[in-house]
Amino acid sequence: MTRKRMAETRLAKPSALAQAGLLARLAGRGLKRRLNGGTDPQKEAAAFTDAFTAAMAKAEPGLAAWALCEALGEAADWVDTGIDLKPGQPFSLFAAGAVWLAKPLDLRFGPQTGLWFRVGEGPVRKMLGATHTGIAEEGGRLTLITKPPGEWLTEDGRFDPAYPREKLEGAFCVGIAIWKNGHTRQHLASLTSLHPLFEREWKRLEAPIETPEGWHYLWRLGEGEIYRQEMNADNCMHCHTKEDVGILQYPVEMPLTDALTLDWCWKADRLPSSLAENIQPTHDYLSIAVEFDNGQDLTYMWSAKLKPGTIFRCPLPWWDQRETHWVVRGPEDLGRWLDEARPLKADYETAIGGPLPKKIVAVWLIAVSCFQRGEGVCAYDRIDLVDGRERVRVV
Known part of the structure; x- marks a missing residue:
């Protein structure tokens, strides 16, 4: 018997009955969450939109530009934010909402798993969480896309043709703040009371995890x-x-x-x-x-x-x-x-x-x-x- 065949005979595969049982458990959990009044990503995104607009008005002296964008789960390509970044320019991203893998099973992912961005023709980057602050290494247009982990062919953002994009339900509402200077923490400190996402990013920058x-x-x-x-x-x-x-x-x-x-x-x-x-x-x-x-x-x-x-x-x-x-x-x-x-x-x-x-x-x-x-x-x-x-x- 070949080594390959020996390995195949030892690999454990879940039976159809076992898989059905696991899926039933997940569906039951999802139903329980909904009955218990679990969080509604759409409502959270709507509340964030209002808070972000008010925050940008307050932060206007330190802003070079700002925008609100929607990154849909069904989008097959990169979303143009309309924002151009200069080399070395600081920016912050804030995202609310969710994209669903399987709604009946209550399987969804947040921005820390599936919201990616790119500056110009630079490499793809994923949000560090529901918030993210960075400095543009090279200038160019800021674009966004939602996608589950994987599916990339190359680090510059090309998709793997062997894994075509699936149209997923849901979306992320993304707030973009482009700062005039590098005092990002100072700008965020004045916004922490307006929405938890501002407080999250301020705390993250105060005590970064390297x-x-x-x-x-x-x-x-x-x-x-x-x-x-x-x-x-x-x-x-x-x-x-x-x-x-x-x-x-x-x-x-x-x-x-x-x-x-x-x-x-x-x-x-x-x-x-x-x-x-x-x-x-x-x-x-x-x-x-x-x-x-x-x-x-x-x-x-x-x-x-x-x-x-x-x-x-x-x-x-x-x-x-x-x-x-x-x-x-x-x-x-x-x-x-x-x-x-x-x-x-x-x-x-x-x-x-x-x-x-x-x-x-x-x-x-x-x-x-x-x-x-x-x-x-x-x-x-x-x-x-x-x-x-x-x-x-x-x-």
Whole structure:
């Protein structure tokens, strides 16, 4: 039996009955939220529109320009804001509303997951949250688009033809403020009482969460503020995800030998899903992964319901050709520091199979909470790649 065939026989796939059960649970949750008077994104967007207009009148002395735009979920191309930015010009974005993946299941995403912008012909950027402040690296027209994570072909904003744009219900109302100078926090301080989004951005700028040194977020999912490393406290890598998604990457090159292991110590305090994570609508999880030089990645994850040892391919489009999940921990282990060590070559043969890659090219930290809009909390005390006496410290 070939390695590829061996891997295929060990992959766990949810039965039709199991999938139906998960979808029924989601539908029931959605109905309960609606009956309990859950938030209405459309009403929130309308209230924000009024507040933003009043705020811009108050902030007029510090403004170079401002605009209100609507980024529709059904829009097939970039939305022209009518705003031109000069190189080095500071700007802030504020967004309210939601775009629906499946309304009967109460699956929707917010701007921190699916609102992207671009300046001129520059690279695509995702909102850091419901608010975002930046400086235009190059001049050009500011454009917006709504889209779920993925679907990009290139970093300059071209769509992957293999994953055509779906027309989704819903929209984001986006307020755009272009500042005359760099005193953004000072301008926002006078607006915090007018709407929570102004207060959020002011607080974020007062205490920014910096991307840990040596790491970067995967551009395909956008930058984020999910991970922080407490260098002056416990030196741990902390993860807090809520209604968002992000992959933090650390580039490293290690030959894939028989002895190579990924060693780490982690603790999860809260999982973003209470349901099995092996279908797309419930695919919220916390994990650590290694990327191989053939484009495949193997991710070791916590699961709310799947048994440790369960192996399955990612249920998301595009990722289903590249990512394999291996459940190593469950809810019974929450709240405890745990030491792990995985033999990467043997695990690759078991989980993926086929021709072996030659080396490891990156370590990933993954946090997904965008589907069910839950919350996940975990921390990493140590991450090492070890091959005999050679040890590469990642955290």
